[in-house]
Amino acid sequence: MSVGAPKIPVVVAEVVELNPLIKRFRFVRTDGKPMPTFSGGAHIVVEMDDNGTRRMNPYSLMSDPTDTSGFEISVRRDDAGRGGSLYMHNHVRPGMAMQVSHPVNLFGLDLRAKKHLLIAGGIGITPFIAQMTQLEHLGHRFELHYSVRSPELGAYADDLKSRYGDRVHIYYDNQKHMIPLAELLEGQPLGTHLYVCGPKGMIAWVLGSAEAAGWHPSTLHSEEFLAPPVGHAFEVELAASRKTITVGPAQSLLEAMEAAGVDAPYLCRGGACGQCETDVHRCDGSIEHNDHWLTPEQKASNTKIMPCVSRFHGATLVIDR
Template identity: 45%
Template sequence: MGNTYQTLQVRVSRIEHVTPLIKRFTMEAMDGSDLPPFTGGSHVIVRMRDGERQYSNAYSLMSSPDALGSYQIGVRREEKSKGGSAFLHDKVSEGDALTITTPNNLFALDDGAHHHVLIAGGIGITPFMSQMHELRKRGASHELHYAFRADEHGAFRDELAALTQATSGGHVSFYVDSKGQKLDLAGLLGGMQAGAHVYVCGPAPLIDAVRTAAQAVGLDPSRVHWEQFAAPEQAGDAFTVMLAKSGKTVEVAAGESILKAIERDSTVPVECLCREGVCGTCETRILEGEAVHFDQYLSDKEKASQKTMMICVSRAKGGKLVLDL
């Protein structure tokens, strides 16, 4: 139940402007020692305090898993920032300390795949950077398809090209929207060889399009992997949540999360680090009713079992849920 993260203090050793909207932060351990090991596709959660406000954002590690002297993350300034990306862009300088969690991986390369098809949109390129290092080390067959709005938004393009040149069995294709270059998802997924797996990270419309195209060409869902660090828009009707331990009842409004409804009423204290369905800290046992799961933390099998749910993003299937809170 839940996930207890270990945290560590790091020093920001370098900040680079990569595109007009993206900065890369290089972080090192305070004592200069190696940081904890990780695998390609891993993320950390950066915990930030700005006066009275606290933010926790998940960011993919984009550096090589073999270079543990530092971690690197790419941070896009979000137009509708909850505060975290704006804080990192505006208030963090080289030499500053940050608190991060130890790495966790919900987007790992599948060991059984004979070929890896990586599809990135915009800032969604970051987890593939560490995966490319891993694929190169494995000598694994792969291809990267990277779509972005305009030339100036093609973050890390030169590094990716260099990585690919140094990799046997891999190639990269770029698609610049302003030049009318489009990804042919139906053709790409329809032509995938047996034993190939597809991975997608980027804006929700891209992830939805890949999953829809994969379904249309009959790809087994177990061969489709996706990740997006953004809470889904809360959609769905209002419902009632009964909290069994505390004996309280909470009304969850349409467009409101269970977590927010509980916090609004100050009903019971609930720990939730990410609020995006990726950290696992708000995992809660379902005693009655069923959930519609929107998290990326639970496996498909765990979701189907309807034993627990992430109350920061998931909702009731019917009009009522009873939770072990």
């Protein structure tokens, strides 16, 4: 159950291979209605039917937020992942019917900002593409610093450079370029907000440096979707549904509940939004908390679990679902 909003029926209008790792997908509606507009930073959940396995992955929207003719996302292939990105790369073709969620924004722009400092790593560029389009429409001041492995993999670097000129700065790892973070953090006008999206290490580096440099936490924004990690199979007792289910090694607890016909709430499916938070009745063992939502105290107490990304090992886990 994705709280309320109906799914949007779509057809794949276009698949563009940007480089060996990244493909761009365009979806248009099949019911003739306009796509909703959205705010830069929003994502959608794409539903896939992978030979009977239902996969639902969140992807940031990168199309123009005012474009009601379609949605665009970019997907980076993850060969070691659970299969969602591989499915998108290997099986999704133009003309295929799919379903996507309404947009949800967990990485919104703070429109009070006097300037927006955007820091992207790799495929983390996608929410910024929509945000920059929106900021440009609104006439807001922004600056992008985009770090990517190589010119071959810098999917949108040239395009963004030509669109926004010297407001876009590109750094190639294979040419030993580094984002001059310390300098950037020192040189911003009062009222600047910082946004970072990219690999875990990069987010930690940027946020840690900014806090150490005295930036107020309310001016710092980040987004990291976690792919549900793979692990050992484990058993869970669902108290409210009176069912005991086994979560497979490449399955998340949320997916296992859904496969068992249990209607569990979710929104981002990536450990960020908090929607799937579930009370733990009994825990003989330890919960592997992989989310960004619960506080360290909640995690230590083992009284809550986020079924979209977290796992368990031990004798018994009973949850309120």
